[in-house]
Amino acid sequence: MRKNLLAAVTMMSLAGTIPAHAVETRISGFLTASVNMLDTDEAEYFEINDYPNFARDSIFGLQFDTRIDKQLSLTTQVVAKDNGGGFDTEVSWAYATYMANSNNRIRVGRLAISDFHYSDFVNVSYAYPWIRPPVEVYGNVPITSYDGVEWAYFRALGDWDFEFSLRAGGFDQDVVLGGNEIHIKSKTYWALASKFFYEDLTIRLAYAQPRISMESDKMDEDFFDLMPAGTVRKLRNDDITIDFYDIAIHYDTLTWLAYAEGGVTKRNRSPLPEQSSFYLGGGYHFGNWLPTLTYAVRNSQTRTDLIGEVPFPRVANPDGYDGILAGANSFVNSFDEDQESIILGLRWDFHTSAALKFELQHIKPKNDKNSGLIESVAGEGYDNEAINMIGTSISVAF
Amino acid sequence: MRKLQLLILSLVIFSSVSYADIVVIVNPEAKVDALSEGEVKRIYLSKLKTFPNGGEIVPIDQAKASKIYEAFYTTVVKKSISQISAYWARAVFTGAGMPPKQSEGGSAGVKKLVADNPNLIGYIEKEAVDSSVKVVLTIP
Numbered sequence: 001m002r003k004n005l006l007a008a009v010t011m012m013s014l015a016g017t018i019p020a021h022a023v024e025t026r027i028s029g030f031l032t033a034s035v036n037m038l039d040t041d042e043a044e045y046f047e048i049n050d051y052p053n054f055a056r057d058s059i060f061g062l063q064f065d066t067r068i069d070k071q072l073s074l075t076t077q078v079v080a081k082d083n084g085g086g087f088d089t090e091v092s093w094a095y096a097t098y099m100a101n102s103n104n105r106i107r108v109g110r111l112a113i114s115d116f117h118y119s120d121f122v123n124v125s126y127a128y129p130w131i132r133p134p135v136e137v138y139g140n141v142p143i144t145s146y147d148g149v150e151w152a153y154f155r156a157l158g159d160w161d162f163e164f165s166l167r168a169g170g171f172d173q174d175v176v177l178g179g180n181e182i183h184i185k186s187k188t189y190w191a192l193a194s195k196f197f198y199e200d201l202t203i204r205l206a207y208a209q210p211r212i213s214m215e216s217d218k219m220d221e222d223f224f225d226l227m228p229a230g231t232v233r234k235l236r237n238d239d240i241t242i243d244f245y246d247i248a249i250h251y252d253t254l255t256w257l258a259y260a261e262g263g264v265t266k267r268n269r270s271p272l273p274e275q276s277s278f279y280l281g282g283g284y285h286f287g288n289w290l291p292t293l294t295y296a297v298r299n300s301q302t303r304t305d306l307i308g309e310v311p312f313p314r315v316a317n318p319d320g321y322d323g324i325l326a327g328a329n330s331f332v333n334s335f336d337e338d339q340e341s342i343i344l345g346l347r348w349d350f351h352t353s354a355a356l357k358f359e360l361q362h363i364k365p366k367n368d369k370n371s372g373l374i375e376s377v378a379g380e381g382y383d384n385e386a387i388n389m390i391g392t393s394i395s396v397a398f
Numbered sequence: 399m400r401k402l403q404l405l406i407l408s409l410v411i412f413s414s415v416s417y418a419d420i421v422v423i424v425n426p427e428a429k430v431d432a433l434s435e436g437e438v439k440r441i442y443l444s445k446l447k448t449f450p451n452g453g454e455i456v457p458i459d460q461a462k463a464s465k466i467y468e469a470f471y472t473t474v475v476k477k478s479i480s481q482i483s484a485y486w487a488r489a490v491f492t493g494a495g496m497p498p499k500q501s502e503g504g505s506a507g508v509k510k511l512v513a514d515n516p517n518l519i520g521y522i523e524k525e526a527v528d529s530s531v532k533v534v535l536t537i538p
Binding site: 349 | 436440445446447448462463472476477478479480481483484486487488490491492493496
């Protein structure tokens with residue numbers, strides 16, 4: 001994890017007038033080079049089609065940790081990845097850490113969103129068994145960082161180690177989700193997370209409440225122009241409070257690996273769908289080889305009953321009112337999407353800092369609904385069939 | 399005949415997993431006389447950061463390519479090299495901690511570092527122990 005020579009050179013260039021012995025900088029990095037493709041030309045999955053796709057999961061990151069003294073340190077992580085229109089470089093994290101004592105830590109700056117078990121290292125494929133964590137669960141919260149503060153508390157309870165964190169702040173980001181460019185912002189985001197460690201077992205509970213506004217090209221502006229502001233707000237996730245709950249269990253011994261995680265996303269008094277999703281699975285360590293099998297599912301539950309509570313304009317022409325109501329139903333139902341998948345994976349740790357992975361994923365729309373994540377290719381006649389994806393990756397952490 | 403088979407079997411198993419005894423050492427001035435395997439495991443996973451009666455603990459690793467590194471992690475920490483590498487990748491990139499610094503000088507190097515600093519803890523072969531360090535745990 002260290003590059004001492006590089007660290008020393010960087011330290012000299014960064015430290016300026018600070019005495020060199022007072023500051024220690026460590027540079028760590030990660031890389032994933034991944035190729036994926038589908039078995040069909042009728043559909044796309046996160047822009048992956050029947051040609052080998054390099055962009056989807058490939059990523060390169062560098063992290064600089066500068067320790068000013070025992071209590072104060074600075075961390076910056078720079079990441080290069082494809083955000084839908086070619087590779088971009090961005091500062092994904094930049095924060096200061098203050099260890100008040102061995103039990104209390106405070107951070108300020110651009111911090112990782114950690115709503116899910118793997119969220120705060122989701123970019124580091126080397127650290128988990130799959131090429132990417134199941135998108136049925138992880139795709140529900142596309143935001144990866146927020147600007148604000150975090151307080152973390154650590155303590156041992158007998159043989160258990162306990163970690164609690166409270167985060168608060170906001171975010172303003174563009175993401176690509178299901179082929180749609182979405183601008184998501186939140187003025188108030190706060191979250192709680194608790195982690196319990198015992199021997200090889202980790203249990204994690206999390207709750208988050210962002211108050212968000214979204215703008216998406218999926219939303220038909222002409223349709224919204226027909227409605228008063230209050231209606232638009234409810235229908236398009238404009239200033240809507242979201243409640244998010246997540247539980248994860250991870251058990252990893254020298255031989256057996258087992259994992260499960262489930263999350264629920266509820267939009268407060270919005271007809272847009274509640275989403276519940278989970279994955280579960282496991283594997284067995286045969287020396288440096290780790291075969292895994294994972295089942296993942298994502299269910300949506302639209303609240304069309306709440307459309308009645310949305311303040312629609314009582315236009316003079318009853319036909320016009322019915323049209324708006326039908327349009328609202330259709331709009332809300334377009335988000336009613338379910339899918340499940342089975343992921344068969346094989347990880348080979350061919351080096352102490354690098355792993356080669358192979359994956360076969362069978363993805364299927366569920367309950368006669370659209371998948372929501374599989375996109376049909378125009379004119380190719382995709383009709384909600386299951387699709388298969390194969391992928392391979394090399395992931396490195398250094 | 400059955401006893402002979404058992405003997406051969408046990409020899410095979412023993413020789414495949416055994417390693418010369420490993421001892422966990424601290425500075426003679428450190429205010430601790432014994433640590434449990436569980437405590438040492440938590441120290442090397444950066445979960446336990448102070449000695450039972452106070453004082454910062456700084457663990458020192460042997461070289462990643464050494465046999466004693468693998469033996470220590472599989473026996474005491476109960477993680478394979480790839481599992482412990484993934485563990486530290488998670489910790490580093492969540493800002494939760496840094497892996498222990500590695501001594502490239504083998505057991506002699508670790509012993510010298512520990513002998514010079516009361517905050518350090520290390521693991522070496524039992525044969526390498528002398529009065530410059532204090533043994534707090536022996537792993538058979």
